Amino acid sequence: MSKINRPKQPEVLRAKILKATQDVLLSEGLAALTQEKVLAQLDISKGGLQHHFRTKQDLLDALFDHVYEGFEELYNDALAQEPEGPARHIRAYVIAASRSGSEEKLWGQTLVLLAVGNANYQARWQRSLEDIAKADSLDPGKQLACRLFADGLWYSLVIGPDHHMDHVQSALQHILSLTE
Secondary structure: OOOOOOOOOHHHHHHHHHHHHHHHHHHHOOOOOOHHHHHOOOOOOHHHHHHHOOOHHHHHHHHHHHHHHHHHHHHHHHHHHOOOOOOHHHHHHHHHHOOOOHHHHHHHHHHHHHHHOOHHHHHHHHHHHHHHHHHOOOOHHHHHHHHHHHHHHHHHHHHOOOOOHHHHHHHHHHHHHHHO
């Protein structure tokens, strides 16, 4: 009997492990997430999993980093499209938060589940929001209104109910008009 020779692709395996972790988290919740449940979705040994992620917390930290970086990418893409001005960063944040594709929805659900129970994740998100606020010179009240709109819209897109996208775009234009 010959052994299956697997090519060494640690980043591919790492991505599969994170996807399986996300799947368990979203289907069963944070309290039910275990390395064993993640392993049940993969074709690797516990030693293979622990080679990449020694503990459940290591898995959660890596998953948070992954989805957080996904949101940062959306934000940076939106920022690159925004002209210079006193509200450039908050506009990019609002636009990034309004993305409603299936991957963005999964990221959002994952971020909410992870951040609710972890002060370190909350602090990291808060620092990002503070950096965005400091980068702009928009009136603080308008900036807060935009951020609260973005957070509320993002949360609604993540949790539901589904909104007609024409209505979302209309609301987005109304809030962005505060930045002009």
